[in-house]
Amino acid sequence: MSRVTIADVASAAGVSKTAVSFAFNSPGRLGHATLERVLGVAHDLGYAPHPAARALSMRRSGTIGVLIPQRLSAVFANPFMSELIQGLGELCEEHDLTLLLVPPLDGSLESAIRHASVDGFISLGLSPDDRALEVLDGIGIPTVLIDSDESSTHPVVNVDDRGGAHAAASHLLGLGHRQLAIVVLPPARAQMSYTPTATRRLAGYNAAIEAAGMPPPRPVTAGISVAAGIRAFESLPVGKRRPTGVLVMSDMAAIGVMNAARTAGMRVPDDLSVVGFDDLPFSAWTNPPLTTVRQPIVEKGRMAARMLIDRMKGKGIDSPAPLGTTLVVRASTSESGKLGFAN
Amino acid sequence: MSRVTIADVASAAGVSKTAVSFAFNSPGRLGHATLERVLGVAHDLGYAPHPAARALSMRRSGTIGVLIPQRLSAVFANPFMSELIQGLGELCEEHDLTLLLVPPLDGSLESAIRHASVDGFISLGLSPDDRALEVLDGIGIPTVLIDSDESSTHPVVNVDDRGGAHAAASHLLGLGHRQLAIVVLPPARAQMSYTPTATRRLAGYNAAIEAAGMPPPRPVTAGISVAAGIRAFESLPVGKRRPTGVLVMSDMAAIGVMNAARTAGMRVPDDLSVVGFDDLPFSAWTNPPLTTVRQPIVEKGRMAARMLIDRMKGKGIDSPAPLGTTLVVRASTSESGKLGFAN
DNA sequence: ACGATCGGATAAACCGCTTTACTAAAGCGG
DNA sequence: CCGCTTTAGTAAAGCGGTTTATCCGATCGT
Numbered sequence: 001m002s003r004v005t006i007a008d009v010a011s012a013a014g015v016s017k018t019a020v021s022f023a024f025n026s027p028g029r030l031g032h033a034t035l036e037r038v039l040g041v042a043h044d045l046g047y048a049p050h051p052a053a054r055a056l057s058m059r060r061s062g063t064i065g066v067l068i069p070q071r072l073s074a075v076f077a078n079p080f081m082s083e084l085i086q087g088l089g090e091l092c093e094e095h096d097l098t099l100l101l102v103p104p105l106d107g108s109l110e111s112a113i114r115h116a117s118v119d120g121f122i123s124l125g126l127s128p129d130d131r132a133l134e135v136l137d138g139i140g141i142p143t144v145l146i147d148s149d150e151s152s153t154h155p156v157v158n159v160d161d162r163g164g165a166h167a168a169a170s171h172l173l174g175l176g177h178r179q180l181a182i183v184v185l186p187p188a189r190a191q192m193s194y195t196p197t198a199t200r201r202l203a204g205y206n207a208a209i210e211a212a213g214m215p216p217p218r219p220v221t222a223g224i225s226v227a228a229g230i231r232a233f234e235s236l237p238v239g240k241r242r243p244t245g246v247l248v249m250s251d252m253a254a255i256g257v258m259n260a261a262r263t264a265g266m267r268v269p270d271d272l273s274v275v276g277f278d279d280l281p282f283s284a285w286t287n288p289p290l291t292t293v294r295q296p297i298v299e300k301g302r303m304a305a306r307m308l309i310d311r312m313k314g315k316g317i318d319s320p321a322p323l324g325t326t327l328v329v330r331a332s333t334s335e336s337g338k339l340g341f342a343n
Numbered sequence: 344m345s346r347v348t349i350a351d352v353a354s355a356a357g358v359s360k361t362a363v364s365f366a367f368n369s370p371g372r373l374g375h376a377t378l379e380r381v382l383g384v385a386h387d388l389g390y391a392p393h394p395a396a397r398a399l400s401m402r403r404s405g406t407i408g409v410l411i412p413q414r415l416s417a418v419f420a421n422p423f424m425s426e427l428i429q430g431l432g433e434l435c436e437e438h439d440l441t442l443l444l445v446p447p448l449d450g451s452l453e454s455a456i457r458h459a460s461v462d463g464f465i466s467l468g469l470s471p472d473d474r475a476l477e478v479l480d481g482i483g484i485p486t487v488l489i490d491s492d493e494s495s496t497h498p499v500v501n502v503d504d505r506g507g508a509h510a511a512a513s514h515l516l517g518l519g520h521r522q523l524a525i526v527v528l529p530p531a532r533a534q535m536s537y538t539p540t541a542t543r544r545l546a547g548y549n550a551a552i553e554a555a556g557m558p559p560p561r562p563v564t565a566g567i568s569v570a571a572g573i574r575a576f577e578s579l580p581v582g583k584r585r586p587t588g589v590l591v592m593s594d595m596a597a598i599g600v601m602n603a604a605r606t607a608g609m610r611v612p613d614d615l616s617v618v619g620f621d622d623l624p625f626s627a628w629t630n631p632p633l634t635t636v637r638q639p640i641v642e643k644g645r646m647a648a649r650m651l652i653d654r655m656k657g658k659g660i661d662s663p664a665p666l667g668t669t670l671v672v673r674a675s676t677s678e679s680g681k682l683g684f685a686n
Numbered sequence: 687a688c689g690a691t692c693g694g695a696t697a698a699a700c701c702g703c704t705t706t707a708c709t710a711a712a713g714c715g716g
Numbered sequence: 717c718c719g720c721t722t723t724a725g726t727a728a729a730g731c732g733g734t735t736t737a738t739c740c741g742a743t744c745g746t
Contacts, residue, residue, distance in 0.1 A: 025705095056703075287631070
């Protein structure tokens with residue numbers, strides 16, 4: 001009934017446990033005949049080395065963990081996560097690693113970290129001075145940060161959020177928009193300030209707006225979902241201060257904004273221009289197709305995995321330069337309407 | 344430098360390893376004073392039990408594996424996967440479990456299974472007689488099948504694929520379409536036949552078509568991506584046999600079909616009606632909004648996780664009834680055009 | 687005052703595998 | 717035919733926890 005162990009194979013084949021282990025891990029150290037026999041017996045018995053035992057004695061589990069700051073159901077509602085995993089996945093498959101998703105356990109990310117049997121961690125959106133990272137360092141697990149701030153203790157993989165946001169705002173300003181709104185990402189965990197990513201994007205938006213001689217608007221916060229975008233639209237200023245253009249920090253929310261606007265009787269882009277951030281795969285297929293800032297998410301995942309794997313091999317901690325972002329102009333933005341509030 | 348172990352804590356606190364272990368796992372068995380002291384020392388030293396060691400001796404890892412038949416990058420390109428993980432995630436968080444993604448290792452799913460340290464598996468789209476499942480049973484890991492065929496050895500979670508497909512086809516037929524095309528899902532792994540899911544959906548389409556007194560069309564195969572949908576459109580019959588309606592087994596491919604059609608100068612739905620399958624979250628926001636068969640993917644994940652957790656607790660293997668599917672009519676389908684190719 | 691009971695703590699076995707010596711036999715040059 | 721290196725295989729010591737069985741001294745009932 002119980003699982004077949006290395007000892008079972010050993011005695012069935014009339015050899016020592018060592019021989020069986022060698023048969024799998026260093027076949028060269030066994031005579032041809034014995035090798036065949038051991039392998040045969042092992043196969044017949046359906047033997048598979050116990051992964052935990054293996055991990056314990058080899059001090060490596062063949063798994064890397066993805067540290068997820070929120071609930072799985074929230075994070076995977078955002079296609080961003082899918083893209084990222086595609087990137088991580090490529091490298092994992094290349095190096096025969098599996099991917100463990102580690103959300104807060106029982107509310108605590110720290111405790112989740114402690115329970116995870118992994119060779120390294122990829123952390124998403126955590127500030128470099130987050131408590132969770134201290135725990136990680138305490139245990140001594142190599143870690144790479146994605147969407148964080150510069151750190152001297154961990155490699156960080158980022159994109160040029162600020163530049164992208166700046167381009168987005170400049171785009172709207174160039175189209176003559178003077179009344180802008182900003183929809184900002186919520187803090188990753190309750191009672192925290194903006195995520196590093198949100199902070200940088202906000203800075204980019206504001207820099208462009210101020211350079212155009214206008215006061216930066218007070219941002220509205222919205223989660224990363226269509227529904228959140230709808231709510232965000234509803235809390236936008238109305239009347240005199242109604243914006244003609246909205247800068248949204250995620251494509252998901254941008255779709256919500258577009259939809260809510262239409263429901264409210266506005267046309268996109270004629271009455272309201274919307275620009276998102278991410279360029280998710282389906283943003284090209286929305287109605288209208290979304291103007292947005294493209295960030296190379298898959299590449300971000302690849303890069304982070306590559307850095308982590310290097311780090312697990314003992315390499316240093318030099319962060320790569322931020323990956324480029326580019327504005328993708330589609331059909332959700334147009335010149336500020338002459339009929340708009342402006343006149 | 345090296346990780347701090349239970350022995351370190353024990354000697355630092357002047358107690359036995361047993362006491363330290365008890366402090367964490369059965370606090371009641373320790374005197375109040377010692378408990379406090381041990382916990383204090385453990386915290387100061389930054390001690391965390393080694394997960395692999397723990398898994399080995401407790402015979403449980405606190406992880407469930409998701410068996411992924413293809414490459415991660417391929418599977419996560421489909422939002423279906425995100426939805427499913429949301430469902431699985433809910434239950435995992437409820438039970439303090441983490442989720443391990445297990446794609447084929449080095450090309451072999453079997454070998455990936457052997458290396459994964461998990462308490463149970465959720466298998467996606469694998470036929471009940473797949474070799475991989477034999478390995479699983481050999482090792483004796485509880486497993487739940489999603490999108491498979493009825494099995495007497497494993498619980499299976501399915502939706503009413505056939506019914507949904509039937510409804511989709513009936514919808515088009517009811518709109519007067521007489522020239523239909525079918526875009527079918529590719530086999531999960533090379534050199535295999537259709538997945539159980541594809542087979543059932545095909546049966547549903549065909550049943551409706553035959554009931555209407557028409558010969559079932561020869562299906563075109565397309566992967567689950569917009570690009571694949573575009574290719575599928577291009578291999579549709581032209582001229583006299585050009586379809587006025589297309590039944591697509593995935594929303595992703597359906598979007599590709601719609602787009603390719605428009606590129607080819609056809610209007611959707613006026614010249615071509617398209618109905619998808621899945622009702623992914625963004626299918627409501629495409630241009631035009633997609634008519635599709637809704638399947639409760641998140642619920643599917645929840646259900647599967649629930650069954651697996653039950654099974655890990657030793658419960659039986661009764662599969663639940665297939666979850667319901669419903670046709671969601673949006674704007675990608677309309678009456679068969681009088682102006683279409685037909686005349 | 688004495689055996690029974692009990693709370694508090696521990697020694698040692700065990701989980702299943704890897705790996706480092708170490709040994710016995712076989713091959714080899716001289 | 718003898719010492720010396722290979723070759724083939726093994727015993728045993730980890731890896732870092734959990735858990736069972738046991739021990740010891742203090743309290744309790746009578």
